[in-house]
Amino acid sequence: MDEKDREIIRLLQKGLPLTPEPFKELGDKLWIDETSVISRLARMRQEGVIRHFGAFFDSKRLGRSGALAAMTLPEDKIEKVAAVINAFPGVTHNYVREGTPNIWFTLNAANDDERAKMAAEISAAADGARVDLFPTKRMFKVMVNLD
């Protein structure tokens, strides 16, 4: 990755220009041509630098019900329960973390009932282990503009 790559990322973290030829507009700002912008992005996608390039929704405004969720699992159960957790399309993040609880994931559901059902199914897959929910009360910041 070079400085131009980083500049492309910096600009695109803010947003893609809403014009018919958005990569040309980006290229004009960075003094490189459209083809170069596109090929750099393709390479960064290939290398796994880019996690998602598309829309980021505000699921709360869309009327959905979300929460951060946590549970405590012994190492030998993680794989089996993670398979159940990860199978939900409404789970976008799932991490093993140091400490207790050690499994942290996000739940996103059409409504509160569906969210409760997801949590119950996950708990059942873990032989009744508790699933704690941490819904957002107040949002101070979301989204990464990393350099």
Add this chain to the structure above:
Amino acid sequence: MDSTDQKLMSELQEELKLERRPFLRIAKNLGLTEEEVLSRIDNLLKQGLIRRLGLAVKPEKLGHTTNVMIAWNVPEEKMEEVGAALAGFSEISHCYERDTPPDWKHRLFTMIHARSEEQLQNIIQQVKDRFDIDDYRLFRSLRELKKASLKIFPEAEK
């Protein structure tokens, strides 16, 4: 938000094609004009239903190798001040006050992407010094089990 907007959002939740006129492709898929696609996206952004149309990177790939979640125990009367201040750190990507189970006092959740352990400790120290808060729980990320973008709209028929 009408049914065309829903179809449009279903297109936009997928990875954008890297080509000269990405909106034209989406327009063709939906039987719309490119201008209409652009103005609908603009509207969805203005309504805040789409937070942004852009990209997200893997922090590790940009050198942010020390990725942790910290939950801070912040007194209610200080929550606004501390939450807003932590939101200002460029290494902190997410900062939320959360409802928590009854036995859980650490309600301000932050995701921190630091370039080193030293930088992480420096951030923690700054929070301690500025706000007199030293009760926190640090959850270091050990292993990623899933990381995907949210797909909430039914897939478009192709």
